[in-house]
Amino acid sequence: MVQEAVELHFDREPLDIPPPRALEELVKLEEFQGGVWMMVDVDTARIRPKALRLNISLPEPLVRRIDDYAKAHHLTRSGFLARAAESILRPE
Helix, strand or coil, rough: CCCHHHHHHHHHCCCCCCCCCCCHHHCHHHHHHCCCCCCCCCCCCCCCCCCCCCCCCHHHHHHHHHHHHHHHHCHHHHHHHHHHHHHHHHCC
8 A cells, every 4th residue: 555655645745756766875864764664666657746738849850759759668748758857857
């Protein structure tokens, strides 16, 4: 029931979902000392905030390349653009 608990938490408190970090990094942080560690799969697509519609302009050849890539990887154009943005904006 971890998925449901996470969804309820983010439903009540719409926080930004932090990017994944290595367990080796997290166990060194003082705020996580004394707890119990457990690895679980959570479908973050189910806890994302409501989508916001945008109107953007891109060069036509770029849009064709995006669409070709998205189709080949079973994504929508929006899904591709969201993944691309998330990968670039991921903290280093």
